[in-house]
Amino acid sequence: MNEMDYKQVNDDMRYLTLLSRSFPNIATASTEIINLEAILNLPKGTEHFLADLHGEYQAFQHVLRNASGTIKRKVKEIFNETLGTKEQKELCTLIYYPELKLELVKRGITDAGDLNDWYFININRLVKVCRNVSSKYTRSKVHKALPPDFSYIIQELLHENSSDPNKQAYVDVVVRTIISTQRADDFIIAMCYLIQQLTIDVLHILGDVYDRGPSPDKIMDILCDYHNLDIQWGNHDILWMGAAAGNDCCIANVIRIAMRYGNQSVLEDGYGINLLPLATFAMETYKKDPCTQFIPKDLDEKDPEKMKSSRLMAQMHKAISIIQFKLEAATIKRRPEFEMSDRLLLDKIDYKKHIITIDGKQYELTDGNFPTVDPQDPYKLTAEEEMVVTKLHNSFVQSDKLKRHMNCMFRNGCIFAVVNGNLLYHASIPLNEDGSLKDVIIQGYPYHGHALLKKVGSLIRDAYFGAENQEDYLFAKDYVWYLWCGKNSPAFDKDKMATFERYFIADKATHKETKGWYYKLRDQEKICDMILDEFHVQGQYRHIINGHVPVKTIKGESPVKANGKLMVIDGGFSKAYQPETGIAGYTLVYHSRGFQLVQHEPFTSIQKAVEEGQDIKSTYEMVELTNHRMMVKDTDKGNELSSQIRDLQKLLVAYRSGLIKERAWRPITNKR
Structure with missing residues (x-):
């Protein structure tokens, strides 16, 4: 054994002593090395x-x-x-x-x-x-x-x-x-x-297990029992995480999307969410309103049950949308650093003329019936709306199945992953026009690229599991909603989410959501290489997958x-x-x-x-x-196994030099 071997073994003696508990002699350590070497030379898994x-x-x-x-x-x-x-x-x-x-x-x-x-x-x-x-x-x-x-x-x-x-x-x-x-x-x-x-x-x-389709809960049932899985959270998943964490803006958005696609059964039957308070409120408040703009999307006219319930869904859809705009306004005002004041639109409406003024231009509204909006204080929830919000909030945070699925999301995922030379994330890495990584200010500090995604992942966990102090927890809880629709969100990365415009303004120019620079620049190989370097992705065959x-x-x-x-x-x-x-x-x-x-x-x-x-x-x-x-040796798992082999080789040196004494191998049993 040369001097370098002795030095490496001596430096690692504490770890090698622990390792010797699992491999107590030369025979067991050698057998494991042979086994690991064999695994390294198998084809990589699919x-x-x-x-x-x-x-x-x-x-x-x-x-x-x-x-x-x-x-x-x-x-x-x-x-x-x-x-x-x-x-x-x-x-x-x-x-x-x-x-x-x-x-x-x-x-x-x-x-x-x-x-x-x-x-x-x-x-x-x-x-x-x-x-x-x-x-x-x-x-x-x-x-x-x-x-x-x-x-x-x-x-x-x-x-x-x-x-x-x-x-x-x-x-x-x-x-x-x-x-x-x-x-x-x-x-x-x-x-x-x-x-x-x-x-x-x-x-x-x-990303994006949730929303639009009829059975995300059944997909989650499969994923939570899958033998080997990772999930990179998408903006729709983060929205549901925020709802499960008790963010009322997220809850309102989740319900609105379910109504938009006629999928209230996901909430009621899938997660046991009680929508009766919302239904009762909507039927009474909008009983004379046709709610034409809020009829479920792509409604199957051959399905008599859905046709029968479509009017109620439209009423519920409109009711939760107005509640959503009010709840979001409170967050926007509370968090000026989100820079989302352009999403405050209820105070831009002339409720007598049924017109709205945006950026100095007037537009006619397709729907002028706002029975719960006080023109003098348009963002204030009515007492009935507050009651609905409270009951929906309780229903979401108390859903055992939703908790189980969200815990599965956290256990198996994060906002990004690097696996076998591939960088995986759902949407984007915010960029400047020149292709450089964009600084995003969070709680007064700039983050970009790898650091940004790590910070975002940490905030999502804080919002759900709690932070060290109340101020950080409340910020994280608000930020989860920002990730759903904020312009600098790596899960969204557009200038706005034009929900109000799509519902109430006919001019489709107002519906446009301008994508961030990432979506324009990602076709360039040098931009992708820069991002891969930022996330320390190495190898001849390396990729971004979105x-x-x-x-x-x-x-x-x-x-x-x-x-x-x-x-x-x-x-x-x-x-x-x-x-x-x-x-x-x-x-x-x-x-x-x-x-x-x-x-x-x-x-x-x-x-x-x-x-x-x-x-x-x-x-x-x-x-x-x-x-x-x-082969397995070409993968991340291979690197891990190769590291284990090197440690076991050091353990062999320690045994053969007498630094650690060999013991007979005995299976660990419970002694009474």
Whole structure:
């Protein structure tokens, strides 16, 4: 051992002594080094990137289950010589929706012998698929993913060599025994979900789970139980975080958006929010008001229940919008540093003439009925409005399911992440016109780039979990709302949110929301490189991956920008955006060979997927191929494992030099 080795070991003796508790002798430390070295030389796991889900549960669920077409591709690779297209499609559908497909199969096959043959054939096919998707993992990692009821059986089936006749006979007996003991359904379901889990190693959600679509709560149920996940919060997610933290402006916005898209069931049925006080107030206050501008967006006229309730939703929509404008005004006045006084519009209205003056120009209002607005004090809540706000506030902060989902958001996410050479964030990094990082003043201090996003993430946590002092807590709680709609918010980054104008002014010029410089400059490779440097992202293959702004594919816009340095994967998961994007979303798959961008057509239904084998029609494009197959050693996890190997090598030096004494290994047990 040379002098440098001795010095490094001596410097780390405290840590090495702790490490020796887990690896008490040369044999255990050496075995772990061998294990870690082997892991480093496995192919990297597949990463799956999705953004802007916006409550579209069925489409999200399908894309997750088929891993953006990865499972279909693997089935084709394995069975292209032996199965036709129809049989491959049937197998894929079974993997995606095992319970529903089994139910359909059993309705169509009434003979017990034929059903047993179907079981036998498809269990063997599933075993082949599972062998393929598990091949890039260690046995230990696969073992941890196995369903407890079938762990031993699956291990036997995965690791037996079917080319050996004796082993194939053994496998056949195992499969037929599964069938004869009437465990075939449960086994198939377990195998299908195992295949889904092993196909995707890590799931990255680049923000905006919430709003617009009908079931963000169901998406969150899936995400909170997902095996390996990170979430970069979007502006809509932050809005819900603020609502759960008790910010009344955020609460009003959440309810307004739910009314705008006719999704009040998300609040009532999904989260147990009591909307009755708002409904009662709205029906009484706006009983003679047609509320034409507030009828839910894209209302399905074929749905009688929604048509019946549309008038009430419109009344509630208008009521909460006026309440929102008043609540926001109080925050704007309380926080002049937000520089949002241009959003104070109720005092710019001539309530007799039904006109509003903005920047010296007059506009006619499309709706002049403001029964709760006092022209002398337009931002004051009426007593009835105050009561509604109080009851809604209590309902939000007391929702157990909302707390559970928000805790999941905090546990698995932040406003940005750097993963395997990729910088992930939902929307933007505020920039100046010259492309330099923009200073954003928060509580009197300037922040930009990396420091800005770290500060913003800290403030969101303070707003929800509390800060060290009351003043910081109250500021953080207000700032969460600013992040939703403030011009220097990295989650928004537009000059304004023109909610009032869209509702009350016909002139569409007033509806325009001017994007920040980031959106104009991000096409430049040098700008992306500057941002990547700011976040200390290194490597030959490094990228920025965003969502937030839908890519208008229908107009020829590309999601790949800045010579491949930046990818925008918001392509319209939300049905509300599909007319302007022309597609139904992008997803990104990053496997050991490189990046594959997947463009999806609209999803029909789970029923058609199961009954007719309809998959989402997707177009695949290789964005970037690496010059060698990426292994675990090329990833962040690889760096971590390499560091562990170096520490274990130091521990070996300490054992061999006598600095630390070896001990016999004994499992830790609880002694009574």
